[in-house]
Amino acid sequence: MFTQQLINGLALGSVYALIALGYTMVYGILQLINFAHGEVYMLGAYLGIVLLGVMTYYGLTAYSLPLALLLTVSLSMVFCAIYGAVIERIAYRPLRNATKLAPLISAVGMSIILQNIVMLTQGKEYKNLPPQFDSVGFTFLGANVSPVQAFILAASILIMLGLHFFVAKTRMGKAMRATSQDRVMAGLVGININQVISITFMIGSALAAVAGVMVTLYYGVVHFFMGYLAGIKAFTAAVLGGIGSIPGAMLGGVLMGVIETGVSSVTLHLSPTVTLTGSTLRDAVAFAVLILILLVRPAGLLGKAGREKV
């Protein structure tokens, strides 16, 4: 049972981690909390449900599910990447040299605008997607891993490895790290700052799109308000791991998922009539853990505290 809960937690945590990466990368470069990021994830989930619906209609999911999934994931990544870049261009870039609170407010506004666009065009109703995978998976150390969980775990690991390689080894990755250390200096040595920032937003949004499609497959339900809570949780995960740190966001996301699942699995029978179910206290406990960790490590688990900017 422990392995089963761990796998449930890891699958949920991977989704949080993918969203948290977008928060942490943008924060690392601009010191901006991009509150519209949760909405990009919501857009990804909607694209997932729409694209899969269209593909089911034309028989593509029945013909080859892996091909349909690959198409869905790539198309939503591209679409959301463009969205991310456009949001940056119109809502944040004009305010880059304004007071720090201005882009933050702009982000909140962007989040509300995106929610309303989806609400008006897609409706307030919940949209459902029938299960795409078989429900019966394989057994691993006594736990039943469903195919959709296996897909989420495998895809998340691949993507996170890819991102790590990109940031650590490529020229653009180096430019991103340089920009996050000192934006002005990076500009002076010839790095195109605007391009780096745009690409950061595009990568973060593409990751959120993957998370959105995964959630569509995992839960089969999307609605226009879903980005809010997921965004808050992923942001928390990013803070937990140390905001600005990419491995920190991954660790924070996974931890958040595992803690939530762990709390949800507990049921306390205080008396014959009073029962405390963990699943109803889940969010409270998860945030309590966050506070405890921040009390001990104010910069988060993997964050570097108080780096001097010279």
Next chain:
Amino acid sequence: MNKIVYVLLISALLGCTHKEENMIRIGAAGPMTGDQSKMGVDLRNAVELAVAEWNAKGGVLGKKIELLAGDDQADPKQAVSIANKFINQKAVALVGHWNSSCSIPTAKYYNDANMVMISPATTNPQFTLQGFKRVFRVCGTDDQQGRVAAEFVLKSIKPKRVAIIHDKTAYGQGLAEYFKKALGKNADVVYEGGILQRDPDYRAVLTTIKQKRPELFFFGGIYPEAGRLVRQAKEIGMNVPMVTGDGVYDPTFIKIAGNEAAEGTYVTFGKEPQGLASAQSFIELYKARYGDPGPYSIYAYDAANILLRSIAETRSTDGSKLAEYISRNTFHGAFGDISFDKNGDVTVAPYVIWQVKNGKFVQIQ
């Protein structure tokens, strides 16, 4: 410029109030947005259909009937504000609300405002036990359906170990408790607990339940949560049937769960209206206007007709008079004859057992 706008606005408003006198207003309230939206829309459509039929015949008391629709989003706070809105708009009566958690707190408001309230779907027994004489329902109650479910389970599945989950609402938790009470000492309740509505992930709770090896699990709640529960139970390899109540009786449940996971689920609900001769014209008309009727559409249609008939018969819009007329008479509805007991509950409320077979609800008992 501004002054002209104000003058225009005020005269427009005055124009409205003047027209009101020729209208009789009745309300329809339920969750019309959010994940339970289908239920509220089904309800509103059915009331709209009844109102359109009456208006085509010239309305009641020589006045046209106007329908006010109120979306309570299945939220008790929202329901109270809808109640106040209807009262301010001088509605005579109401068909609604859908959720027990919305109907129970609003009953006092409608009753105190001398409005008649008939709920087509509120099954929590407490709804009509608050001592309000203008409050009725045309469906059964959860103590009845909990008992039917428990008797069926004990007879056909004969479980030793049972898990019980509910959504912590007045309806869900109430139903779960009545089911548990009706089980008595005939089966061990190995797990009992609440889940949060709108929470996407129930795998952790289900994994805990699976460990307790129940032979079935009972769920008190509505179809969105029920759909995710069976879907996720199947995924973690928990292959025991779910037994649940009327809130899950809707094709959307099977759509959310997927045919495979929904298969075998037992649901308590009223009898199939399709076979009833009295229901045929309703079903045809509804289909022509809105598509397939929802599970509670026919109840809402009957409730609206009861209200309009009593206004026509008593030649009054006074809530006390209407309530007295309703409680004393038998109505020939689309769903059969309806009469009320002293609390405002229907005298005959037959619950039967349905099961999902090949992606459809089939009446099995």
